[in-house]
Amino acid sequence: MKDYLIVGQGLAGITIANELMANGKSFLAVANKNLTSATSVAAGMYNPLIFRRITQSWMVDDVLPVMFETFKKLEQTIHQPLIHRKAIIKLVNEDEYQRWQIKQNDPLISKYIQELQKGTKINGIHEYYGTATVAHSGYIDLNALSQGFHQLLQQENSLIYESFDFNDLEIFDTHISWKGTHFKNIIFCEGAFAINNPLFPEVKYKLTKGDVLTLSIDNFKLEYIINKMSFILEKSEGEFLCGSTYNWSDIDFNTYPKDLDYLKERLSYILNKPFELIQHKTAIRPTVNDRRPVLGSHAKYKNVHYFNGLGTKGVMLAPYFSKQMVNYLIEGKPFHPEVDINRFRKQP
């Protein structure tokens, strides 16, 4: 009998599988290829700062080192480059520049500010009063990660592509059974699709839809990620990503011209070159109200577990919290109190 059945193979399911593997646990992962996962659409950026108030991202000093260590090891496991270290350059007006200058006196923030500069000129990019350059930022190639990791699991007969139907699940005291195959435990890592999970109705999501554009731009190279109300980054030679939208009200998987127009307008604040639209994609971020991941087990069934709520920052959060989740599963170690699923349950 395998130790775990993992439902979902986005960032949550991949990092859980990776940690289980590292701890010598056996598993089968099941994922529905027909669902558009957030992981397949995300730009994969990591940014230690929140630009709106120029504050640190939550727990960044803890999660960032684990993120680098995890993806570095995964690069070796799947023989693919995953970590792309790129400074994020924020284009700023005079007021914003002054706010960044004040933040340079705060040691918690200044370690993530590489440089503040007036009158910076970047080829192909509009010139603003100044630029703030973020240190320890970049992106993780999530397509390469998914492709490489899933290939590895398939080779080991540890991944099947199909839709998980709750009618096929039976839960017993000592194990669970899915379509007649027994596992010691099951872990749900379904991203935004978890709103349909009947075993964890207490977890209240406030989902966030997002759009990303793929663009082609001739004779243009961009060694940074540029940000001004949206972002642009070079994914491969001549191919760029631009995003993203944040929509909390119209949650569906359709792409709309209004979101395309919105991103094109935002892009016009950054780019002063013509571009060609290659693709417009949309997906849904698994966000809950307090914007914290959700870890834990079913209130009654001790072999039914949950790892979700990676929200808008899955790249930085998944490696750290998948480690906490697996330490909890194997050794019973407590995880960070803010991510505990019990916060959604009525306390006696």
Ligand SMILES: Cc1cc2nc3c(=O)[nH]c(=O)nc-3n(C[C@H](O)[C@H](O)[C@H](O)COP(=O)(O)OP(=O)(O)OC[C@H]3O[C@@H](n4cnc5c(N)ncnc54)[C@H](O)[C@@H]3O)c2cc1C
């Ligand atoms: C437009 C956009 C841009 C983003 N940009 C960034 C970014 O730059 N940086 C960052 O850190 N984060 C970003 N994110 C957020 C990031 O994508 C998420 O935090 C992360 O990918 C969530 O991973 P997940 O595994 O929880 O969910 P998902 O990636 O959605 O994966 C869910 C998995 O569950 C499976 N599944 C669900 N239900 C079933 C079922 N019944 N049967 C079988 N399989 C099932 C799906 O097939 C899939 O494999 C972005 C998200 C979006 C939408």
